[in-house]
Amino acid sequence: MRRPPPGQTVTVSTQGEPFRAFVPAPLPPVPPLEWTATLRSRFDRALLALGRLDAVSALLPNAELLLYSFVRKEAVLSSQIEGTQSSLADLLLYEIDEQPGVPIEDAQEVSRCVAALAHGVRRLREGFPLSLRLLREMHAVLLDHPRGAGKTPGEFRRSQVWLGGTRPGNALFVPPPADALAGCLHDFERFLHDLPEATPALVKAGLAHVQFETIHPFLDGNGRIGRLLIVLQLLADGLLREPLLYPSLFFKTHRALYYDLLNGVRTDGDWERWLDFFAEGVEASASQAVRTAQALLALVSTDRDRIATLGRAAASGLALHSALQRQPVTSAAALGKATGLSAATVNKTLVLLEKLGVVSELTERRRGRVFAYRDYVALINAGLDEPPKTDASERAEGATWEDG
Structure with missing residues (x-):
């Protein structure tokens, strides 16, 4: 089924130059997702892998021992997707006040990503709902470093952003204008809370990640918050008890395809291809996390x-x-x-x-x-230093989904 693009393009004018911005339609997709046997099987395997990972965390004598390393691995990988050079060793050295092998600002950024996830997990365990307010709180933690000071930490943007190009008029992708942001975010939060209808938890996590990246609600840090949102959603909906999943390894390994499929949702409404990739990534990430936990x-x-x-x-x-x-x-x-x-x-x-x-x-x-x-x-450290895989899908549009 070929569905229309999941939103509308609006013409905006800034400083006399018109440009076109994309405003996504509310979730869930309309018309409904086409659940082929292949896609159902992919999600069944992903759910089974998540179940195994959750069982491992339940059997651990002290899950905190693995959490320390797994959470840091996800933070390093997610930051590397956005170009940060810090490795796991750099982060661990920075955390004990030793000089990392990269500029200290890179290690600071990754450290704040760890802190943002820890804050989100702590708030969920206190009974706070997964919400726009929680995402703003996490954003404030994420950008609590010198590079983030001018990027309005903890606040949704009040101005236009664009990705690729030197201005909105020649950008590769332009997210919703600031005056459309409130409506987009209102609908997004309702979807997180299973309104207007309930959505299976893993499907919800896949759909919400794309929607958040498309809305691009912050001036900076959208990619990292959007990937942390995946793990938080799985925790909030009970598919995981501990944040032991690090999906950014799969996204980093297949970085070009990751961006290509996100773009495909926006331009062609191709949610099914994205969800197939997303479920494959969850299955691969959860299975690898289980193997790593067992090896440790x-x-x-x-x-x-x-x-x-x-x-x-x-x-x-x-x-x-x-x-x-x-x-x-x-x-x-x-x-x-x-x-x-x-x-x-x-x-x-x-x-x-x-x-x-x-x-x-x-x-x-x-x-x-x-x-x-x-x-x-x-x-x-396994997988952290591996270069991304490239294929025919890699092109300039890959920059469309950078963190900015």
Whole structure:
């Protein structure tokens, strides 16, 4: 079925130059989605994968140990999609007041993405609904850094934005004009709350992501908030108990296609192709998260058994091992603070853990040494440094959906 574009194009004039802006129609799509057997099967597999991931989180002795790393992985990936150069190692170094390998502003931006997700999850657990107000609160947290100061943190835009080009008249895509924003956002919030009709949770997450990106309600940070919205929606609707999903890895790997399909919804109303891709991404991301969680648990168990053979040093070794799971890149001083062990004991034990191959030193200095739980970080880092896949769909329009 070929449906009309999901919205209307309006002519706007700014400083005497007319241009055309796109105002999306309210969700859910009209006419209704065409649920082919292939698309239904794709969503069934995605839901099954999410169920497995949720079961893993329920069985973990301490889900917080994985949450620390998984949430940071999603933040790094989502920021990398927008061009931020910070790696996971850069973020972890920044968080312990060490100099990252990129400009500190990049690491700050990723750190604020972590904080924005944490804020959203905390508010949901306090009983606050997924709403425009919550998205504004998260945006304020996201842009709480020097680069974001002039981008009206926590406020919806009051001026026109455009993507690609030097002005709206030659832009690749122009979101709704400011005077249409309130109506678009009102309808968007109603959809999040299953009005005018209920929508299955995973379908809702896929539709809402596109709608948010199309509305582009902020001056900056729309891409990152829009991807965090996916995880929050799944939490709010009960498909996940913990934010262990990192869908941005799939989006980054298939970045050109990701943008192409978002554009296809706007220009052709092709929701089905986007939803097929979205469900594939959720299935792949959830399955990989399960594999990573299982590998981390196996690694932790194996290393715990090896450390237990250290004799009198086993107790201090296990204490450091436990602290390293909470913060896999850390300093000797921070390990002492986390465990209550003396500096001398920490340093002697770290020597033993280095000999076992559990930790490796990232610095070569006598004071303020930094260590990494080597294999733990390697497992979390999987996929972060892979270049995006390209195909025939990659073209200049890819810039249409940048974060701006």
